[in-house]
Amino acid sequence: MKLRVYLNFDEKSVTDPVIWKLAKEFDVITNIRSASVKEGMGLVGLEIEGHTEMVEASVRWLEAQDGVHVEPIEQNIIEG
Amino acid sequence: MSESIVRALKCRECGHEYKIEPTHVCEFCFGPLEVVYDYDKLQGKFTRELIESRPQNMWRYKELLPIDGEPKVGANNGYTPLVKADRLAKALGVKELYIKNDSVCYPTLSFKDRVVSVALSKAVEFGFTTVACASTGNLAGSVAANAAAAGLESYVFIPEDLEQGKVLGAAIFGTNVIGIRGQYDDVNRLCSEVAGKYGWAFVNVNVRPFYAEGSKTLGYEMMEQLGWKAPKHVVVPMASGSLCTKVDKSIKEFIKLGLVEDNQTAVYGAQATGCSPISKSVKDGTDMIHPVKANTIAKSLAIGNPADGYYANKVMKESGGYAEDISDEEIIAAMKLLAETEGIFAETAGGVTLGCAQKMIESGRIPRDESIVLCITGNGLKTQEAVLNEVNKPRIINASLKEFDVLAEADGVQ
Numbered sequence: 001m002k003l004r005v006y007l008n009f010d011e012k013s014v015t016d017p018v019i020w021k022l023a024k025e026f027d028v029i030t031n032i033r034s035a036s037v038k039e040g041m042g043l044v045g046l047e048i049e050g051h052t053e054m055v056e057a058s059v060r061w062l063e064a065q066d067g068v069h070v071e072p073i074e075q076n077i078i079e080g
Numbered sequence: 081m082s083e084s085i086v087r088a089l090k091c092r093e094c095g096h097e098y099k100i101e102p103t104h105v106c107e108f109c110f111g112p113l114e115v116v117y118d119y120d121k122l123q124g125k126f127t128r129e130l131i132e133s134r135p136q137n138m139w140r141y142k143e144l145l146p147i148d149g150e151p152k153v154g155a156n157n158g159y160t161p162l163v164k165a166d167r168l169a170k171a172l173g174v175k176e177l178y179i180k181n182d183s184v185c186y187p188t189l190s191f192k193d194r195v196v197s198v199a200l201s202k203a204v205e206f207g208f209t210t211v212a213c214a215s216t217g218n219l220a221g222s223v224a225a226n227a228a229a230a231g232l233e234s235y236v237f238i239p240e241d242l243e244q245g246k247v248l249g250a251a252i253f254g255t256n257v258i259g260i261r262g263q264y265d266d267v268n269r270l271c272s273e274v275a276g277k278y279g280w281a282f283v284n285v286n287v288r289p290f291y292a293e294g295s296k297t298l299g300y301e302m303m304e305q306l307g308w309k310a311p312k313h314v315v316v317p318m319a320s321g322s323l324c325t326k327v328d329k330s331i332k333e334f335i336k337l338g339l340v341e342d343n344q345t346a347v348y349g350a351q352a353t354g355c356s357p358i359s360k361s362v363k364d365g366t367d368m369i370h371p372v373k374a375n376t377i378a379k380s381l382a383i384g385n386p387a388d389g390y391y392a393n394k395v396m397k398e399s400g401g402y403a404e405d406i407s408d409e410e411i412i413a414a415m416k417l418l419a420e421t422e423g424i425f426a427e428t429a430g431g432v433t434l435g436c437a438q439k440m441i442e443s444g445r446i447p448r449d450e451s452i453v454l455c456i457t458g459n460g461l462k463t464q465e466a467v468l469n470e471v472n473k474p475r476i477i478n479a480s481l482k483e484f485d486v487l488a489e490a491d492g493v494q
Contacts, residue, residue: 004110008371008385034093034109041368045110069371071385072272073105 002049003059004033004073011040013067019046026050026058045073085121086146089113089289092391100146102206102281104288112387113289115146119336126337128308138194138297144333145198145297146290152204153230154197158297160185162305162453167421168434172441176451178311179418180302182458183426188225188249189459190218190380190427191298191323196226196283198294203281209233210280214271216264216319216380217246218427218458223283224255235280237267242379245462263374265384292322292388299330302453303340310334310343312450315437317429317457318349318358318403319381321392327455328395347395348446349403350436352376352411352428358389359403359436367393377408377466378428380458402445404436411435412470415460425460433457 009018014037023030028050035044048055062070088097093111104113126143134140138158139151161181169177182191196219203211212235213223220236227234236250240259251257260267268284275282283291303310310331316323328347334340351359354376357369369389374382386392396403406414411428414435419425426434433454440446460467477483 004105006110010370034111036368039366039368041366041370043368069385071371072269073110 001052001055002047003055004045004047005059005062006071006073007042007044007046007062008069008071009037009042009044010067010069013065014040014042016065016067018062018065018068019044022048022058022062025061026054028054028058084148085117085119085143087116087118090116102203102208102286104286115289115293117144119333122337126339128304128339131304131339138197138294138301141297141300144300146293147198147201148205151197151201153200153232154187154193154226157186157193157197157226159301162302163422163424165422165454168418171417171421172438174441174446174448174452178302178306178451178453179422179424180298180453180455181424182298183424183430183456183460187229188218188221189462190222191295191455191457192218192222193226194297195219195291195294196222199281199283199287199291200226200230200232202287202290203283204230204232206281206287208281210235210278211283212236212271212274212280213283214238214264214268214285215250216382217242217249217462218380219284220250220255220257221246221253221462224250224253224257227255228253237271237274239264239267239379243463243465245464246379249462263384264379264382265371265374268383292326295323295326296330296333298323298455299327300334302327302455303331303334306451306453308340309451310340310345311453312343313346313348313401313446313452314455315348315350315433315440315446315452316455317381317433318351318386318389318392319383319429320386321349321358321388321390323455323457324349324392325388325395328399345399346401346446347399348401348437348440349392349396350433351403351405352378352381352432353405353407354378355382355384356405357384358386358392359405361389361393362396362403367397369393376411376428377463378411378432379463380427380429381432402440404439404445406432406435406439410439412467414438415467416470418456419460424456426456427458427460427463428466429458430456430460431466
């Protein structure tokens with residue numbers, strides 16, 4: 001499946017390589033489609049692709065990260 | 081004339097255009113989509129006289145709404161009073177004050193009837209038979225009522241702790257009310273998942289670009305009722321920030337079409353301090369919106385991660401406006417002031433709008449000698465809990481003239 005999310009990073013998390021860690025931790029394809037980083041805050045439009053369980057687990061992991069806010073753009077199941 | 085001038089859906093970020101369909105996100109950059117029009121097709125044809133010749137409802141501006149032909153839902157919605165608020169003006173120490181009173185919008189007493197009638201009309205055009213929404217209350221009632229009148233199946237998703245008046249105000253229409261344990265942002269999150277899975281028309285998810293356009297009619301009416309003039313200052317409540325952007329768009333469209341002169345209108349936004357991500361960004365001088373956990377009695381404005389916050393921020397900055405926020409106590413005080421000076425019982429969001437306007441007048445952000453319009457968007461009967469213990473209780477006496485005489489004497493009545 002493919003899932004599209006907006007990630008909000010606060011001043012604590014904005015310099016952390018969160019998306020790199022995500023790809024290391026889970027077997028998913030991360031595809032940054034938009035990004036804006038300034039004034040101690042970041043906003044990233046991210047597509048996460050992989051097996052359904054893996055994508056869901058990766059989102060749960062993101063949600064558990066300190067200073068990261070995850071907002072699904074929509075649940076768009078293309079396959080799987 | 082009823083030729084559609086709708087050109088496309090356009091990404092607000094990258095500018096990519098899409099054909100008209102039930103979608104709201106750019107496939108390239110995930111930016112939000114907005115309806116764009118070929119205004120040139122209307123030049124010289126969409127006149128004040130044509131508009132004035134039509135029935136007094138929001139569809140008198142139908143050429144500027146994204147529907148094909150006639151509305152399928154909510155044919156009588158809109159066209160609320162613009163009240164010249166002289167007593168309130170005196171209380172605030174300003175010269176010229178108006179209230180755009182959407183607390184009496186037909187049929188469910190909030191401005192949501194405007195957006196819902198456009199969203200559901202479009203949903204019917206697209207062939208949907210079930211409509212739905214994530215709601216802080218007013219939208220739920222409006223979707224339920226307008227869907228019932230149009231014979232559509234509906235589901236409304238609300239936070240479980242919503243005011244009783246708003247829950248009842250949706251349930252009476254026979255809709256499916258689903259209470260979610262959590263805040264509005266949790267409801268919204270679930271709805272974006274439901275929308276993807278069930279293929280319904282979610283008015284504030286997949287038909288959002290069309291839905292949002294309905295807000296413009298509040299602005300059109302305001303200008304027509306001012307005698308085809310744009311005000312110098314307009315104050316709107318902000319939840320997602322959408323109304324702020326659409327009031328601004330309505331003014332720009334009327335200027336472009338020659339229906340009003342450019343009055344350099346400044347747009348101001350109002351929030352409750354307990355949920356003020358947009359006003360905070362404006363006051364901090366940044367354009368980044370930090371999501372917050374909402375905690376305010378103004379539940380209809382309690383959106384912690386506002387989808388249009390960035391764009392509302394931009395409108396306020398570019399128009400010369402500002403944003404402000406006030407405490408729950410100030411909201412109640414403002415609700416009472418509006419009721420006692422103008423006889424208008426607004427919901428908590430109305431208290432937010434007035435209270436923030438008052439604060440900006442006192443700080444000099446809004447000048448006292450120029451025209452000001454306050455947009456009141458919902459009815460106080462739906463949020464009675466907020467003021468239940470703030471008003472005088474009835475004094476009980478027997479049906480006896482003697483007893484009333486005693487009471488009247490105590491009041492100093494001659």
